[in-house]
Amino acid sequence: MESIAGYPTASNIPIVAKSMPPAQRLWGKPRERIMHLLDRSRRQRFTFLNAPAGYGKTTALADWFYSLTNAGEKAAWFAIDRRDRDSKCFWLNFHYAICTALGIDFVKSLGAVQSMARNEAILTMANEMSLSARKCGGLFIVIEGLDVIYGFETLEELLTLMLALSGNVHIILSSRVAFTKHSFPGFTIPDVALNIDYSMLALTKQEMLEYLLDAGVEQVEEPDLNLLHDKTQGWPAGTAIVMDSVDAGVSFKEAVANLSGTDPRLNEFFEFEVFSGLSQEEKDFLLKTASLGMISTRVAGYTLGDVDVDTVISSLHRRNAFFFPIDANSGEYELHPLFSQWVMKKAQILSSHEQRLLNARASRWCLRNGLATAAAKHKILASEREDIFNLVRVAYPNMTTAELMSITMFRRDIDIKELSPCFYLLAAWAYAYSAQLDELDFWLKPLHELPDELVDERLRLSLEVIKVKELCLASKFDDGIEKAHQVESHLAGKD
The missing domain is CATH 1.10.150 (DNA polymerase; domain 1)
Structure with missing residues (x-):
């Protein structure tokens, strides 16, 4: 096998910065809750820290790293980048990071393993680390960016090292991908591993x-x-x-x-830190389910048709693509609110016909499964939305577009009792457009039951207009025309 040092002399120069954590913060203070959480790694050989970009993984680890070294404990820092997919580059720099932490002469240590085969050198390093850790009372190794080398030979070699270490060596693996001890086929990681995810890192x-x-x-x-x-x-x-x-x-x-998710700063972040790293199938899935308040295998499968949604959902969750479970046991997921807004804007590249078709399918599924408010939301999105919004504005002239959109874009199904009259009106109009009379009656009933003091002239007029539509849909055209004549005088001069 090829030796660790079997490449040109210039390549034997380590990149010092890879073994240096970010500078200690100049303002603010470490989050006490997270420091206590990371301290639990003292009891585990392996800790997996998994969260999407922007959740403060590096900041938390740097704060904790300095707390260790300031207390006189031995800790090594190693930041993985794309160059480390080449295992020769990885081991040269990792070796330097360990030597720096333990106060070992790097050149002398490197020279001792130069003639060894790769596996032999790795096991020799593991033995030296274990012995040194026992002498100093423990060694902590923070490795950032595990996901960067996933699928490459370097990862298998690192796992070989990890499994050869003693319990005095504690490895903390940071990643954007949701790894656990069971994520590596062919490698059985013993003991209980500590898993810290985005929900624990989120700010209270x-x-x-x-x-x-x-x-x-x-x-x-x-x-x-x-x-x-x-x-x-x-x-x-x-x-x-x-x-x-x-x-x-x-x-x-x-x-x-x-x-909002349409902020230019977030646009660049979501585009390059999240979306661009996904497969085309995953991108298409997010765009086509952008308007779903809740994503599950069943609703996505019904909406999208012949798509392996189980595989896509599992992959998006594992990738930490701002795609989070609503309930760990329910199999239901949602996008982070800001990412959801960004995806919805990007989904506008889909044709309006395709968007309406997808939402119509989602609405039918939700109705059949007792999710009335979600069904109404999708029906609104599947209908001629602008016309419906304009009609509702007649009843609620002071409502802004943002307020109107927020009513229909809530992230999950909510208690029907909490809905506003405006939402009922939107839903009624949407079902009137689609000629689904049973559902139209469902949404008109609460409006007709409103106390008189809550029904102003504009809302009353809107209900009258919907009644015209309802009669015509029911093929009672004569009654509809008569009703229209009654309403027409009230609409004179109005849109």
């Missing part, structure tokens, strides 16, 4: 408040904080974008209100 509302106050935001009103947490779901990068706006002179309230 209290942590978000502390972060804002540390950053110098003087007035943080609770409604604005709640809105920021709802929009970001605790995603640290989303909070950082709001802080960028505040630093540029925008008020915190306005910065939070303006935060």
